[in-house]
Amino acid sequence: MACLGFDETELRLGLPGGGNDAEEAARSSGKRAFEDTIDLKLKLEQPAPAVAQKDEKDEEEEAAAAQNVVHAATPLLSTPAASVATGGGNMKRSPSLTSVNTAVLPDPEKPRAPKAQAVGWPPVRSFRKNIISVHSQKGKADDNSGDKSGTAAFVKVSMDGAPYLRKVDLRMYGSYQELSMALEKMFSSFTIGSCGSQGMTGMNESKLADLLSGSDYVPTYEDKDGDWMLVGDVPWEMFVESCKRLRIMKGSEAVGLGQSLYQQTSMMYCHLASSHS
Amino acid sequence: MTYFPEEVVEHIFSFLPSHSDRNTVSLVCKVWFPKLRVLTVKGKPHFADFNLVPPDWGGYAAPWIEAAARGCVGLEELRMKRMVVSDEGLELLARSFPRFKALVLISCEGFSTEGLADIASHCKFLRELDLQENDVEDRGPRWLSCFPDSCTSLVSLNFACIKGEVDSASLERLVAKSPNLRSLRLNRAVSVDTLSKILMHTPNLEDLGTGNLTDEFQTESYLRLTNALEKCKMLKSLSGFWDASPVCVPFIYPLCHQLTGLNLSYTPTLDYSDLTRMISRCVKLQRLWVLDCISDKGLQVVASSCKDLQELRVFPSDFYVAGYSAVTEEGLVAISSGCPKLSSLLYFCHQMTNDALITIAKNCPNFIRFRLCILEPRKPDAMTNQPLDEGFGAIVRECKGLRRLSISGLLTDKVFMYIGKYAKHLEMLSIAFAGDSDDGMMHVLNGCKNLRKLEIRDSPFGDGALLGNVAKYETMRSLWMSSCNVTLKGCEILASKMPMLNVEIMNELDGSSEMEENPGDFSKVEKLYVYRTTAGARGDAPNFVKIL
Numbered sequence: 001m002a003c004l005g006f007d008e009t010e011l012r013l014g015l016p017g018g019g020n021d022a023e024e025a026a027r028s029s030g031k032r033a034f035e036d037t038i039d040l041k042l043k044l045e046q047p048a049p050a051v052a053q054k055d056e057k058d059e060e061e062e063a064a065a066a067q068n069v070v071h072a073a074t075p076l077l078s079t080p081a082a083s084v085a086t087g088g089g090n091m092k093r094s095p096s097l098t099s100v101n102t103a104v105l106p107d108p109e110k111p112r113a114p115k116a117q118a119v120g121w122p123p124v125r126s127f128r129k130n131i132i133s134v135h136s137q138k139g140k141a142d143d144n145s146g147d148k149s150g151t152a153a154f155v156k157v158s159m160d161g162a163p164y165l166r167k168v169d170l171r172m173y174g175s176y177q178e179l180s181m182a183l184e185k186m187f188s189s190f191t192i193g194s195c196g197s198q199g200m201t202g203m204n205e206s207k208l209a210d211l212l213s214g215s216d217y218v219p220t221y222e223d224k225d226g227d228w229m230l231v232g233d234v235p236w237e238m239f240v241e242s243c244k245r246l247r248i249m250k251g252s253e254a255v256g257l258g259q260s261l262y263q264q265t266s267m268m269y270c271h272l273a274s275s276h277s
Numbered sequence: 278m279t280y281f282p283e284e285v286v287e288h289i290f291s292f293l294p295s296h297s298d299r300n301t302v303s304l305v306c307k308v309w310f311p312k313l314r315v316l317t318v319k320g321k322p323h324f325a326d327f328n329l330v331p332p333d334w335g336g337y338a339a340p341w342i343e344a345a346a347r348g349c350v351g352l353e354e355l356r357m358k359r360m361v362v363s364d365e366g367l368e369l370l371a372r373s374f375p376r377f378k379a380l381v382l383i384s385c386e387g388f389s390t391e392g393l394a395d396i397a398s399h400c401k402f403l404r405e406l407d408l409q410e411n412d413v414e415d416r417g418p419r420w421l422s423c424f425p426d427s428c429t430s431l432v433s434l435n436f437a438c439i440k441g442e443v444d445s446a447s448l449e450r451l452v453a454k455s456p457n458l459r460s461l462r463l464n465r466a467v468s469v470d471t472l473s474k475i476l477m478h479t480p481n482l483e484d485l486g487t488g489n490l491t492d493e494f495q496t497e498s499y500l501r502l503t504n505a506l507e508k509c510k511m512l513k514s515l516s517g518f519w520d521a522s523p524v525c526v527p528f529i530y531p532l533c534h535q536l537t538g539l540n541l542s543y544t545p546t547l548d549y550s551d552l553t554r555m556i557s558r559c560v561k562l563q564r565l566w567v568l569d570c571i572s573d574k575g576l577q578v579v580a581s582s583c584k585d586l587q588e589l590r591v592f593p594s595d596f597y598v599a600g601y602s603a604v605t606e607e608g609l610v611a612i613s614s615g616c617p618k619l620s621s622l623l624y625f626c627h628q629m630t631n632d633a634l635i636t637i638a639k640n641c642p643n644f645i646r647f648r649l650c651i652l653e654p655r656k657p658d659a660m661t662n663q664p665l666d667e668g669f670g671a672i673v674r675e676c677k678g679l680r681r682l683s684i685s686g687l688l689t690d691k692v693f694m695y696i697g698k699y700a701k702h703l704e705m706l707s708i709a710f711a712g713d714s715d716d717g718m719m720h721v722l723n724g725c726k727n728l729r730k731l732e733i734r735d736s737p738f739g740d741g742a743l744l745g746n747v748a749k750y751e752t753m754r755s756l757w758m759s760s761c762n763v764t765l766k767g768c769e770i771l772a773s774k775m776p777m778l779n780v781e782i783m784n785e786l787d788g789s790s791e792m793e794e795n796p797g798d799f800s801k802v803e804k805l806y807v808y809r810t811t812a813g814a815r816g817d818a819p820n821f822v823k824i825l
Contacts, residue, residue, distance in 0.1 A: 118735065120324065
C-alpha cells in the first residue's frame with residue numbers, strides 16, 4: 001500500500017452536493033474570492049512572494065479557511081481515501097477543515113495519511129512565522145543562486161524493508177548532513193554516517209570502517225536521466241536539482257553501482273566535509 | 278461604599294495584600310476611576326494570535342484612551358495586549374496625560390511609526406516604551422528623532438518589532454542622554470557598529486536586544502562589539518540576534534557566564550552546534566527561548582549546563598504538520614532530569630510518549646505553566662500508539678501548582694477526567710483536536726475550581742457540555758470554542774439563561790448563504806466567545822459577530 005504521495009491522499013475541498021474534482025472546485029469556488037479578501041486583511045503568514053515550496057501548504061490553508069464542505073472522514077472512517085472515493089454522498093460539513101479524525105487508533109503498520117494544514121495551526125504568532133519563513137526564503141535564494149530557488153523539491157523516499165514510503169522536500173535542507181539527519185529520524189535504522197561538527201577531522205579509516213560495518217544501508221537516488229546513483233558524489237545543490245527519488249538500499253544490493261562500497265562511501269564523506277563549511 | 282468617607286475606604290483597602298484583589302475591588306466603583314495611574318487592557322481572545330479571530334472583530338483602544346483622557350488625567354502607565362490602536366489614539370494619549378510614563382503594547386496592530394513620533398514628542402517624562410511583537414506600519418525613521426533633548430528619563434526602550442530603518446545618529450544621541458537605561462531592544466536595521474557605539478553609553482544595561490548580527494562585518498567590528506559588551510557588567514538578558522551568523526557567536530562568549538535570560542528564537546541561522554557552544558557557557562541561565570534546530574542533543578547540553586533553568590521555550594522552525602523537527606520527547610526528558618527547577622515550558626515537537634511525560638512530571642513537579650504542542654493533530658504516543666491521556670494525567674497529578682496547561686496529541690475524555698480531578702489550581706486551559714464527547718468538557722468545568730480561561734478548538738464538545746454548568750462561566754473570564762459541535766440553539770439557550778454573559782458567535786459566512794448550502798446543518802456555530810459583562814452587549818461589533 002500506501003505511498004504517502006500527497007496527490008493521492010491529500011484532503012481536498014469541494015462544493016457541497018458533488019464535484020469529485022475537489023481541486024477544481026476549490027479553485028473555482030466563489031467562496032475563494034471572499035477568502036482572498038480575508039487573506040489580504042489578515043496578512044496571512046506567508047509573505048507576498050510566497051515560496052512555491054509553501055504553495056501546497058498555502059493552498060491547503062486558504063482552502064481550509066474557506067470553510068467549504070470537505071471530503072473529510074467522519075470520525076469512524078479510518079482513511080481519507082475512503083471518503084474521497086465515496087465522493088458527494090459522504091460530504092459532511094466539517095467544522096474546520098482538515099485533519100483526518102483519527103479517533104480510531106491507527107494501525108502502526110499503516111502510515112497515517114498526511115494531514116492538511118488547519119487554519120491557525122500550529123499555534124505560532126504570525127510575527128514569528130513571518131520571521132522564520134522570510135528567512136528560509138532568503139536562505140534558499142542564497143543557496144540556490146537562481147531559477148528554482150524556493151520551488152519545493154518533494155521526492156519519494158523508500159527504504160528497503162520498510163512497509164511504506166515517505167516524502168521529503170529536499171529544499172528544506174542545506175546539506176547532505178541535514179538530509180541524513182532527517183532521514184535518520186524517519187527511518188531510524190538508516191545512517192549515512194555522522195560527520196559531527198568537525199567534519200572530516202574526527203574521521204579516520206578505522207572509524208569509517210566501524211561505521212560501515214555497523215550499517216548496511218546505502219542511500220541512492222534516481223537522477224533526471226533515470227540512472228541510479230550513489231548519494232553524495234555531487235555538490236549538494238546539484239543533487240537537489242537532479243534527484244527525482246531516493247532509495248535507501250540494503251548494502252548488498254548497492255554493490256552493483258560500479259565501485260566498491262568503501263570507496264564510494266569515503267568519497268561521499270569527502271563531499272560532506274567540503275560542503276559542510 | 279458611598280456611605281464611607283474615602284479615607285476610611287482607602288484604609289480598608291490597605292489591608293488587601295494581593296494585587297489581584299485590589300484590582301477586583303477597583304472595578305466596583307467608578308468614583309475611584311479618576312485616580313487611576315496604571316491601566317491594563319487586553320482585547321482580543323488569545324486565539325486571535327493564530328488568526329482564528331477575523332479582522333475587525335473589535336478590541337479598539339480608542340474608546341479606552343478617550344475615556345481616560347476625559348476622566349483620569351493622572352494616568353501614568355498604559356499596557357495593552359491584542360488591541361487595535363490607531364495613530365490618532367496614540368496622539369491623544371501623548372497629549373492628554375502630563376505625567377505619562379510608560380506605554381507597553383503587546384501583539385497590537387493598527388498604528389504606525391507616526392503614532393510613535395507623537396509619543397516621543399509629547400511624553401516628557403517617558404520612562405518606558407515597550408513594543409512587543411506588534412504589527413507596526415513603517416512610515417519612516419523620523420519617530421526616533423522626536424525625543425526632545427530634555428527627555429532623559431528613559432529606562433526601557435524596545436522597538437524590536439519595527440520593521441524599517443532607524444536613524445543611527447538619533448539612536449546614539451537618545452541613548453547617550455538616557456543614563457537610566459536598563460533595557461534596550463533594537464530592531465533588525467541596527468548594525469553591529471551602531472550597537473557597539475551605543476553600548477559605550479549604557480553601563481547600567483541589564484537587558485539587551487541586539488540588532489543585526491550578520492557576517493558582513495570585519496573582525497574589527499566584532500572586536501569593538503566584544504569590548505563594548507564587556508563594559509556592561511550588569512547585562513543579564515540577551516535577545517535579538519537578527520540574522521546572526523555563526524561567526525558572531527564567539528564574540529558573545531565573554532557575556533555568557535552572567536546571563537540569566539537568552540532568546541535565540543528568532544535566529545534560524547544558528548544550528549545546534551552554534552547554539553550549544555553559546556549555551557553551554559551560560560551556567561546561570563534561568564530563561565531560554567530557542568528554535569527546535571537545537572535538537573535533542575542540544576537540549577542535553579542545556580540540561581547539563583543550565584542547572585538554574587526555570588523557563589524553556591522551544592519553537593518550531595518548520596510549521597508544516599508533516600514536516601520534521603530535531604526535537605522529540607527525548608530532549609524534553611533530558612531537560613527535566615537536568616533542570617529540576619523548571620517551572621514554565623512551551624515545547625513544539627513532532628512526537629511525544631506517555632513514558633516521557635510521566636518521567637518529566639516526576640522530575641519537575643514545580644511546573645506552573647506547561648504547554649506542549651505536538652504539531653500533528655491527534656498524534657498518538659510515538660512508541661505505543663496509545664492516547665497521551667496517561668502522560669498528561671501524570672503532569673496534572675504531580676504538578677500541584679499548575680496554573681496553565683496546553684495539551685495536544687491524541688487525547689480521549691480520560692485526560693479531561695484527570696484534569697478535572699487533579700488540576701485544582703489550573704487557571705487557563707487550551708485544548709485542540711482532543712476528546713470524544715461532552716463528558717470531556719464537563720470534567721473540566723466541574724472539576725477545575727480556579728479555571729479562568731478555557732479555549733477549545735476542533736473538539737467534539739457540543740450543546741450538552743456548553744449548557745452543563747452555565748453558572749461556571751460567571752466565575753471565569755472567558756470561554757472560546759471554535760470548530761466544535763455547539764449549535765446556534767445551544768448558544769441562544771446559554772444567552773437566555775445567563776444575562777450577565779455576552780455570548781458572541783462568529784460565522785465565516787453570513788447566515789443566509791450557510792442555509793442555502795447545507796440545509797441539514799445550518800445551526801452549527803463556527804466560533805463562540807463567551808465572557809462576563811457588566812455593560813451588556815458591546816456596540817462596536819462588526820456584522821459577522823452576533824451577540825445573543
